[in-house]
Amino acid sequence: MNTKILKKCLIGFGTIACTGTVTPFLCSAQNSNTSDKDFKKLNILFIAIDDLRPVISVYGDKMAHTPNFDRLAKYGVTFTNNYCQMALSGPTRASLLTGLRPDQIGVWSLQGNFRVNNPSAVSLPEILKNSGYETVGMGKIYHPLDNKKYRDDPQSWSLPYIKTPAPTYMIAGGRKATECADVPDDAYEDGIIAKRGVEMLKGFAKSDKPFFLAIGFKKPHAPYVAPKKYWDMYDRDKMPLAEYQDMSSDPVVYAYHPSNELKVYSDIPPFHSYEDTKHMDEATQRRVIHAYYACVSYIDAQIGKLLDALEEQGMAQNTIIVMWSDHGYHLGDHGLWNKTSNFETSTRTAMMICAPGMKRNVYTSAVSEYVDIFPTICELAGVKAPANLDGKSLVPVLKNPAKKINKYAFGQYNRGKINGYSCRNSRYRLVEWVKDFRTYVPFEGKQIVGVELYDYERDPLETRNVAKEPEYKKIAEQMQKDLHIFYQEQYEKSKLFNISKLFPIADTNLDDFDNFL
Numbered sequence: 184m185n186t187k188i189l190k191k192c193l194i195g196f197g198t199i200a201c202t203g204t205v206t207p208f209l210c211s212a213q214n215s216n217t218s219d220k221d222f223k224k225l226n227i228l229f230i231a232i233d234d235l236r237p238v239i240s241v242y243g244d245k246m247a248h249t250p251n252f253d254r255l256a257k258y259g260v261t262f263t264n265n266y267c268q269m270a271l272s273g274p275t276r277a278s279l280l281t282g283l284r285p286d287q288i289g290v291w292s293l294q295g296n297f298r299v300n301n302p303s304a305v306s307l308p309e310i311l312k313n314s315g316y317e318t319v320g321m322g323k324i325y326h327p328l329d330n331k332k333y334r335d336d337p338q339s340w341s342l343p344y345i346k347t348p349a350p351t352y353m354i355a356g357g358r359k360a361t362e363c364a365d366v367p368d369d370a371y372e373d374g375i376i377a378k379r380g381v382e383m384l385k386g387f388a389k390s391d392k393p394f395f396l397a398i399g400f401k402k403p404h405a406p407y408v409a410p411k412k413y414w415d416m417y418d419r420d421k422m423p424l425a426e427y428q429d430m431s432s433d434p435v436v437y438a439y440h441p442s443n444e445l446k447v448y449s450d451i452p453p454f455h456s457y458e459d460t461k462h463m464d465e466a467t468q469r470r471v472i473h474a475y476y477a478c479v480s481y482i483d484a485q486i487g488k489l490l491d492a493l494e495e496q497g498m499a500q501n502t503i504i505v506m507w508s509d510h511g512y513h514l515g516d517h518g519l520w521n522k523t524s525n526f527e528t529s530t531r532t533a534m535m536i537c538a539p540g541m542k543r544n545v546y547t548s549a550v551s552e553y554v555d556i557f558p559t560i561c562e563l564a565g566v567k568a569p570a571n572l573d574g575k576s577l578v579p580v581l582k583n584p585a586k587k588i589n590k591y592a593f594g595q596y597n598r599g600k601i602n603g604y605s606c607r608n609s610r611y612r613l614v615e616w617v618k619d620f621r622t623y624v625p626f627e628g629k630q631i632v633g634v635e636l637y638d639y640e641r642d643p644l645e646t647r648n649v650a651k652e653p654e655y656k657k658i659a660e661q662m663q664k665d666l667h668i669f670y671q672e673q674y675e676k677s678k679l680f681n682i683s684k685l686f687p688i689a690d691t692n693l694d695d696f697d698n699f700l
C-alpha cells in the first residue's frame with residue numbers, strides 16, 4: 184500500500200475503508216516468516232495525559248479504579264521515580280519533545296515556542312519522520328499556546344494533525360470546575376480522541392510503513408468533567424483528603440502559590456491568597472478529588488480502547504508504547520491545587536514504557552526524567568538521536584529494572600525573577616531558589632534566596648524543610664554542590680544555542696509574581 188492511499192484512508196474522519204491489495208501488518212522481528220526485505224521498524228504508540236498524578240492502582244493508589252493502566256503495566260516497565268522538568272504543560276511538553284531542558288529551549292510558560300527560541304532544536308516526531316516513520320498527532324501533544332504561529336508544529340508530522348473538536352461541558356450553567364453528566368464517552372473530547380486513535384491504528388495495520396502515533400488525552404486537567412459512570416465508581420464520602428495541608432517547617436515562601444488555576448471556576452469558593460486556598464471547605468475539596476478520580480477512570484477506559492485495537496490488529500508485539508503524564512498534580516496537599524511547584528506531587532509523574540524484547544510487567548525505582556524519553560525512543564527505534572540531548576537512554580533500565588542510570592532528576596519552577604532549581608535523587612530533594620539567574624548564565628552564589636531539603640524516607644509528605652538542620656548539613660552541602668555542577672554544565676552547553684542573547688537576564692521577561700502568596 185503506498186503512502187498516498189494510506190493518507191487518504193487515514194485522514195477521512197470515521198471513513199477508513201482501505202481498498203486494493205494491502206500487505207497485512209505482520210512483519211516484525213519476532214515473525215520467523217519475515218524476510219529481510221520485509222523487515223519493519225517497530226511502531227510507536229505515544230500516549231500523553233494532561234495533569235495526571237499517579238492515582239493509578241499499579242502505583243499503589245488503593246482508591247483508583249484503573250484496570251487499563253494496570254493492563255498496560257503488564258506490557259512493560261512502570262517507572263515509579265520519574266520526574267518532569269517543569270510542572271506546567273507548555274514547558275514540560277516542549278522539553279520532553281525536544282529532549283532539552285526548559286532553559287535550553289527558552290520555554291518557561293504557555294507562550295514559549297522552541298522553534299523560535301532555539302531553532303536548532305529538533306522534535307522527537309520530526310526526527311522519526313525524517314527516519315521513515317509516518318508521524319501523526321491528535322489531542323494535546325504540544326501545548327496549543329506554544330505555537331500560536333506554528334500551531335500543532337507541522338514540522339513534526341508527516342500527516343496532518345487530527346482535530347477532535349467537542350464541547351467542554353454537557354450541562355449548561357457556566358464555567359464550572361466539575362461536571363457529572365450521564366453521557367457516552369465520546370460526548371467529551373477524550374472519547375472522540377480514543378475513537379480516532381482506534382481508527383488510526385486500524386488504518387496503520389494495513390500500512391507497510393512504521394508509525395509514530397501521538398495521542399494526547401486532555402483529562403484529568405481542569406475542568407474535571409467526565410461521564411457519570413466514572414463518577415459512580417467512587418464513594419465521595421470515602422475519598423481521602425490530603426493528609427498534610429500546610430507549609431513545611433521553615434518554609435521558603437516562593438515554594439507556594441495561590442492555586443490561581445482553580446479559582447476561575449464558578450463553583451469554587453472565592454479565594455485570593457494562599458491562606459484562603461489552604462482553608463477551602465471540605466465538601467469542595469471532596470467534590471474536586473472525586474471528580475479528578477472520575478476523570479482518571481475515564482481516561483483509563485480510553486486507553487483500554489487503544490490496547491484492544493492494538494491487540495485486535497495483531498500489533499501488540501511490534502509496537503513500542505510510551506505512556507506519560509506531562510507533570511504531577513496537587514490535590515490539596517501543602518494547601519495547594521493544580522501544579523506549578525517543585526514539590527513531589529507536582530513533579531512526580533506516571534510513566535510506562537513497553538517495548539518488544541524488553542522486560543514486561545515489572546517496576547523500576549530508577550530515577551528518571553522526561554528528557555530521557557527522546558534518547559530512549561531513538562534507541563528502541565534504531566534511529567540516530569541528535570547530539571547534545573539532555574537525557575540518557577533508559578534502555579538499560581528496560582532490560583534490567585534494577586539498573587540506575589541517573590543520580591538525579593533535575594527540575595525547575597520560578598516565581599517571577601526567582602527561579603527554584605531542584606535535584607531529586609532516590610531519597611532527597613533539594614530546591615535552591617535563586618534570583619535573576621537561569622542556567623544559561625554563570626552562577627553566582629550570592630543570588631541564593633532560599634533552600635529546601637526534604638527527606639522522603641522519613642517524611643514523604645514534605646512536612647519538614649531540613650535544609651538548615653545540623654543532621655542534614657553534609658547532605659545539603661553535597662546536593663547543592665552537585666546542583667552547581669549541573670548549572671555549570673548547562674551553562675557550557677547553552678553557549679551552543681545562544682539562548683542568553685534572546686533572553687538577557689537583565690531584561691528578564693519573567694512574569695511579575697510579587698504577590699504570589
Ligand SMILES: [Ca+2]
Nearest residue numbers: 233234272509
Ligand atoms: Ca498539563
